[in-house]
Amino acid sequence: MTAASEFEPVIGLEIHVQLSTKTKMFCGCALAFGEPPNTLTCPTCLGLPGTLPRANAQAIHFGLMIGLALGSDLAARSIFHRKNYFYPDLPKGYQISQYDEPLCRGGHLGDVRIHRVHLEEDAAKLVHAGSSGRIHGSEYSVVDFNRGGTPLAEIVTEPDVRSAAQAREWLTLLRTTLRQLGVSDVNMEEGSLRCDANISIRPVGENELGTKTELKNMNSFRYLERGVNAEIARQEAILRSGGHVVQETLHFDPQTERITSLRSKEEAHDYRYFPEPDLVPVATSEAMLKAARDAMPELPAAREERLRSLGISAASARQLAWRTELGDYFEAALAVNGGTDPQSLANWVCNALVERVGEEDPNASKVTPNALAKLVALVSAKTVSSGNARVVLDRLVADGGDPAAIVEAEGLGAMAGGDDALEPIVETALAANADAAEKIRAGNMKAIGAIIGQVMRETKGRADGAEVTRIVREKLGL
Amino acid sequence: MTAGRNASSDLTLLTAAAAVAAIERGELSPAELFEAYRGAAAADELNAYLWVAEDAHDPPPPGLALAGVPLAVKDLFCTEGVPSQAGSKILEGYRPPYTASVVARLSAAGAPLLGKTNQDEFAMGSSNENSAFGPVLNPWDRTRVPGGSSGGSAAAVAAGSAPWALGTDTGGSIRQPAALCGIVGLKPTYGTVSRYGMIAFASSLDQAGPLTRDVTDAALLLQHMVGHDARDATSIGFPGEIELPRGDSLKGIRLGVPEELSGDGVGIEAGVLDAFNATLKLAESLGASVETCHLPHAPHALSAYYVLAPAEASSNLARYDGVRYGKRIENDGLVGMYTKTRSQGFGREVKRRIMLGTYSLSSGYYDAYYGRAQRVRTKIADDFRVAFDQFDFVVTPTAPSVAFELGAKTADPLSMYLNDYCTVPMSLAGIPAISIPNGLSAGLPTGFQLCGPAFSENRVLGAAFALEQAIGFEASGGRT
Secondary structure (H helix, E strand, O other): OOOOOOEEEEEEEEEEEEOOOOEOOOOOOEOOOOOOOOOOOOOOOOOOOOOOOOOOHHHHHHHHHHHHHOOOEEOOEEOEEEEEOOOOOOOOOEEEEEOOOOOEEOOEEOOEEEEEEEEEEOOOEEEEOOOOOOOOOOOOEEEEOOOOOOEEEEEEEOOOEOOHHHHHHHHHHHHHHHHHHOOOOOOOOOOOEEEEEEEEEEEOOOOOOOOOEEEEEEOOHHHHHHHHHHHHHHHHHHHHOOOOOOOEEEEEEOOOOEEEEEEEOOOOOOOOOEEOOOOOOEEOOHHHHHHHHHOOOOOHHHHHHHHHHOOOOHHHHHHHHHOHHHHHHHHHHHHOOOOOOHHHHHHHHHHHHHHHHOOOOHHHOOOOHHHHHHHHHHHHOOOOOHHHHHHHHHHHHHHOOOHHHHHHHHOOOOOOOOOOOHHHHHHHHHHHOHHHHHHHHOOOHHHHHHHHHHHHHHHOOOOOHHHHHHHHHHHOOO | OOOOOOHHHHHOOOOHHHHHHHHHOOOOOHHHHHHHHHHHHHOOOOOOEEEEOOOOOOOOOOOOOOOOOOEEEEOOEOEOOEOOOOOOHHHOOOOOOOOOHHHHHHHHOOOOEEEEEOOOHHHOOOOOOOOOOOOOOEOOEOOEOOOOOOHHHHHHHHHOOOOEEEEEEOOOOOHHHHHHHOOEEEEOOOOOEOOOOEOOOOOOOOEEEEEEOOHHHHHHHHHOOEOOOOOOOOOOOOOOOOOOOOOOOOOOOEEEEEHHHHOOOOOOOHHHHHHHHHHHHHHHHOOOEEEEEOOOOHHHHHHHHHHHHHHHHHHHHHHOOOOOOOOOOOOOHHHHHHHHHHHHHOOHHHHHHHHHHHHHHOOOOOHHHHHHHHHHHHHHHHHHHHHHHHOOEEEEEOOOOOOOEOOOOOOOHHHHHHHHOOOHHHHHHOOOEEEEEEEEEOOEEEEEEEEOOOOOHHHHHHHHHHHHHHHOOOHHHHOO
């Protein structure tokens, strides 16, 4: 391998999704985030002697829905195993998880193939006392068992991802899909969506895989991209200097962007998996499959296709489909009978509205879909200029209300096409900008900007740009 | 039995069913009965009890099926606010916040908690010598063991300090001590009795069952134990009801005697085998046919059991880590605390089985040990299915010997394990099996084991009842 070779990253992702079921995976405790520590516990999720697990039917239902969304094969029979290891956040000394007979196998999302989806229980939360809040240097640690036993779906991809940016983009699609399914809050910061990455690199053109490392727990989309890039860079540096990548589990610190080793292959646990004797196999019945199919909403990929069929551009369709809340807002606005064409409305949602509300859910803003639909209809009818429509949108974002009323109250209405008042204003502007008028007459239509600008100033934006252009051409005999 | 017993001792001579009847007829008050047993349990000299109820129990409301006849319960059943230690130092003084389903069920049926009985630590043992709280003595001969692991329950019932008791059976832990103490012990079909609240040894084998003075009591107690429990995913319940046995005929009943569990060279003590053969003759006189049958894989049962049970145990016992409850011995850091707590908290046999189980589940060994043992288990269940095509019941001696002397087998785990040679196959197959007193050998009780297909409890109890009447066992030798 020469120092000059180009490397190709090979990345597989393991995503843990906390399912938003009513109760925990193997007991009846409620699931909630942010409750006082150790208030959502019972003998079973505390692992008290003599207690037994019972599988949460809603979690299995959600698991089947995820499998359907990913096009997986749904197992007629799947079984839970025990994964044995000691840690204070694991009250039984084992995690109940699926092993060689998972609920779902195969499938794909976008251009990434799915290896498997299985169900398991989350560990409790360790809180390290002391200033750093981290395990090293803390005097003691306490355990909050509220989270212990939360249902998790673990989604494992095939190693089909080729860059950090692709990993991030794909995870965004997965998050939207899961959100659309309604099976999880998919909040990376709160830990309801967690992503580990298996990363190796190999010279471009090489078929054999390089030694992989596992990068743990990147808790935001940004950190995922940064962490994967940092690890790719680290591996490249090792290979270029003639070294070998060591198979190990790594931790990415987003503050320092440093990667540290958690454990080597030799230190890897022997989990002593065996079938959980306290549970019976999950038999996926026809009724369960039907219930999962009936509960399936339209997924982003299908929505994107449907929006395209309405004549919406590829970029807008993807934006609306991948941001569920944006798509929902758009469709609510489209349903208002305002005679607006879908692409114009899509433009207003994806551009003007998103510029104003940012990452917030527009459904939670003061601009109702109804108001936006009316505003876009006013623009289409040339009742208000697009420039003034943006002013109206500012008002709607700030205070809400009815666009027509705002136009009326603030005098933002467009001057009617045949309005006699417009002609003298255009004439004045032509006279005041003789240079520009001359250039226009010579065929340089760009010069019309100066004329329109003055007309807009005079009319406080109420003039219709196209109408102004028509009058200019008329006056100049073009 | 000596003359001049006081009135309360006479009360304790009644079988549970007889006591229920006496209470129902108004001849006996539940409070009086409870106090008589409480006194007997408190005066127990066999180390059968680890805890005895302190106050006379509030009499149960009238009309309950079990009428207030008190119940001794093996230590490993969780009982709210009452020590539940599974015979282990690591749970010394542990008082659970909830009560095991079967104990709650029996309490609701009118059987209040009398006391918690001694046992081998985490039900691992066949002599009760593995209890962290000292061995239980056999009431027939206090130099001998009562069997195990439900040794405290068996000794209490045999000695008359409990009318009846709950035990658990994983590989023979009800049947073998019942045999050694001269009482009745029944292991029901796996899944008929809820395991919720039973401190686990080996989840796929553990099953609660009654230890009683006679077959009728076993049926009466079991009647109120069985039933589906949503808190136990492996719980099935019992199709129909457990009936009280009656009738004394075995007419048309076909008994299969497995060569592999009772033939020459199996190592059954001569006196035990003589008593067993005498009862086979008795069975024939009641109309049964007796024939040799075969369970070809039964000789491998013990080996498979000692892979599977320790494997499950190694995982089930991982929760005793000193973090949340039970014993905790501080030491340097987390791993130090784990190590010291578990090294000092568990006894030798428990640690041996944790090691065995950890080894057999380890990567690279799983298929050779755990996987193979599971396949043997399937074969053994198949052997029984084939046998039950031809026979109504399979019968064997319960234990290969009478009660042995304390300390006789503690140095040799394998000889101890052989106690369960005849009882483990039924555990692996998950089928019901009962041990009834079968006369004496050298002055000590022997047991006769009878098993049938899954959910055949009513037929098993019926046949056992007929044999019991014919045998006419004199149990007074166990009374203290």
